[in-house]
Amino acid sequence: EAQVTQNPRYLITVTGKKLTVTCSQNMNHEYMSWYRQDPGLGLRQIYYSMNVEVTDKGDVPEGYKVSRKEKRNFPLILESPSPNQTSLYFCASSLSKATEQFFGPGTRLTVL
Amino acid sequence: DQQVKQNSPSLSVQEGRISILNCDYTNSMFDYFLWYKKYPAEGPTFLISISSIKDKNEDGRFTVFLNKSAKHLSLHIVPSQPGDSAVYFCAARSSIRGSSNTGKLIFGQGTTLQVKP
Numbered sequence: 001e002a003q004v005t006q007n008p009r010y011l012i013t014v015t016g017k018k019l020t021v022t023c024s025q026n027m028n029h030e031y032m033s034w035y036r037q038d039p040g041l042g043l044r045q046i047y048y049s050m051n052v053e054v055t056d057k058g059d060v061p062e063g064y065k066v067s068r069k070e071k072r073n074f075p076l077i078l079e080s081p082s083p084n085q086t087s088l089y090f091c092a093s094s095l096s097k098a099t100e101q102f103f104g105p106g107t108r109l110t111v112l
Numbered sequence: 113d114q115q116v117k118q119n120s121p122s123l124s125v126q127e128g129r130i131s132i133l134n135c136d137y138t139n140s141m142f143d144y145f146l147w148y149k150k151y152p153a154e155g156p157t158f159l160i161s162i163s164s165i166k167d168k169n170e171d172g173r174f175t176v177f178l179n180k181s182a183k184h185l186s187l188h189i190v191p192s193q194p195g196d197s198a199v200y201f202c203a204a205r206s207s208i209r210g211s212s213n214t215g216k217l218i219f220g221q222g223t224t225l226q227v228k229p
Contacts, residue, residue, distance in 0.1 A: 041114075042116070042118075042219035042220050043201065043217070044219070048214060048216065058216060094215070097214065100146065102158070103157070104155050106154070
């Protein structure tokens with residue numbers, strides 16, 4: 001089944017404790033992206049990747065890092081999480097930047 | 113600065129009637145628009161899209177209308193069904209022809225649709 005998977009689905013952590021949210025797609029997509037969803041703001045792009053080893057900042061990249069060492073994986077790293085990073089996170093992928101994006105099921109992160 | 117706005121946080125309609133969800137945008141560089149549907153505990157799923165060269169696109173019960181002069185688009189669902197109850201996001205993207213385009217989608221805040229049996 002073609003899909004985008006994220007892990008974990010739910011995470012409660014404390015300020016400053018490094019964490020990684022994994023994202024994997026099995027559709028051989030080149031383009032991958034991370035979004036966060038906050039009430040009243042819709043989804044906002046954090047980082048994106050056009051292909052392996054090619055990543056760039058989206059609209060709200062502060063406090064996040066990403067890597068794209070393999071085509072299928074695009075982990076989101078929070079080196080020192082803070083409470084304002086409490087949010088619902090979605091990974092997405094598409095064949096290219098011009099085609100529709102498929103979203104993962106989301107990761108709900110709470111930073112205390 | 114919200115470039116894509118969905119001014120109605122919620123909408124309630126009766127089963128079998130028409131649902132109309134609205135979306136406004138401010139950036140004239142947007143040339144491709146999408147609607148995504150989101151159920152609780154799931155990611156958004158693509159529903160329908162429209163290019164700026166068109167003013168209407170239809171797919172079964174779903175039709176999207178684009179009014180470029182008003183910078184307004186709408187999603188019509190007819191007839192509405194209880195399974196359509198979800199959050200609907202409008203999204204826009206700038207022209208992909210430029211090398212500077214990132215493929216980023218700009219989302220509205222979402223409208224929660226409730227279809228009552």
